Amino acid sequence: MNALRQRPLIRVFENARTAALAAARRVADVVLERQARRMSAVLGLATGATMVGVYGELVRMHREDGLSFAHVAGFNLDEYWPMDPNDSRSYHKVMAKLLWDQVDVNPSNVHLPDGRVAAAAIDEHCLAYERALRQNGDIDHFLLGIGRTGHIGFNEPGSGAGTRTRLVRLDERTLKDNARLARPGSELPEHAITMGVGTILEARQITLLALGAHKAEIVSRALEGPVHDEVAASFLQAHDNVTVLLDKEAASALSPDLQG
Numbered sequence: 001m002n003a004l005r006q007r008p009l010i011r012v013f014e015n016a017r018t019a020a021l022a023a024a025r026r027v028a029d030v031v032l033e034r035q036a037r038r039m040s041a042v043l044g045l046a047t048g049a050t051m052v053g054v055y056g057e058l059v060r061m062h063r064e065d066g067l068s069f070a071h072v073a074g075f076n077l078d079e080y081w082p083m084d085p086n087d088s089r090s091y092h093k094v095m096a097k098l099l100w101d102q103v104d105v106n107p108s109n110v111h112l113p114d115g116r117v118a119a120a121a122i123d124e125h126c127l128a129y130e131r132a133l134r135q136n137g138d139i140d141h142f143l144l145g146i147g148r149t150g151h152i153g154f155n156e157p158g159s160g161a162g163t164r165t166r167l168v169r170l171d172e173r174t175l176k177d178n179a180r181l182a183r184p185g186s187e188l189p190e191h192a193i194t195m196g197v198g199t200i201l202e203a204r205q206i207t208l209l210a211l212g213a214h215k216a217e218i219v220s221r222a223l224e225g226p227v228h229d230e231v232a233a234s235f236l237q238a239h240d241n242v243t244v245l246l247d248k249e250a251a252s253a254l255s256p257d258l259q260g
């Protein structure tokens with residue numbers, strides 16, 4: 001074993017709720033710490049079922065504990081393409097409903113890739129998204145989930161460590177997962193615009209949250225398998241400030257010494 005290799009810190013929780021609360025706490029701590037230094041916080045954000053409890057807790061903190069998002073900028077990982085932001089399936093709508101419409105964020109600080117952009121303008125849009133990110137400074141904290149293909153954002157197998165924001169075709173397994181979740185007649189697009197692995201790895205601090213037995217195998221491959229573009233989340237092993245929060249089920253395929 002290579003003693004120099006930095007494994008992500010792994011914390012295993014009794015259940016999904018306590019793991020999600022811990023993720024929300026980490027986000028809130030970054031916001032508060034930046035606020036104490038009179039600086040704005042730049043958050044990288046994910047969607048997906050995993051994040052529902054996290055955003056719920058952040059909204060509760062806003063309402064009950066006075067956590068303010070007035071000096072927060074949010075950059076989401078991805079958006080389906082093509083997709084209208086007013087479509088209820090869009091990540092724009094999901095983020096508005098779960099978080100942004102319920103807190104005191106300045107709407108001009110809310111950023112997601114635009115699923116309306118014409119095919120010919122996608123590359124320029126992706127460059128502009130990266131530019132907007134740089135103008136806000138580095139991402140202070142990235143909240144990530146993981147797909148069953150090992151994707152972070154929509155970085156499907158084959159996405160290398162140097163990838164940047166771009167249009168991708170979703171993996172067959174992701175399309176199947178999406179189809180299962182979608183209402184009949186409201187299938188999701190086969191493409192998305194996603195930040196790249198390289199974009200994500202530039203964040204100062206990263207939290208990966210995974211919940212449920214259906215994530216156990218991919219969590220183990222991402223954390224204990226080789227660092228390889230077959231599993232985009234495995235590149236997190238190469239980042240020096242990653243914390244992985246798991247419920248017991250998602251941790252169940254890890255070797256016993258990592259299960260905490």
Ligand code: GLP
Binds near residue numbers: 078144146153154
């Ligand atoms: C989605 C998103 C990811 C998310 C992942 C897991 O499709 N693009 O950002 O983390 O897949 O989703 P879920 O939390 O629903 O399992």
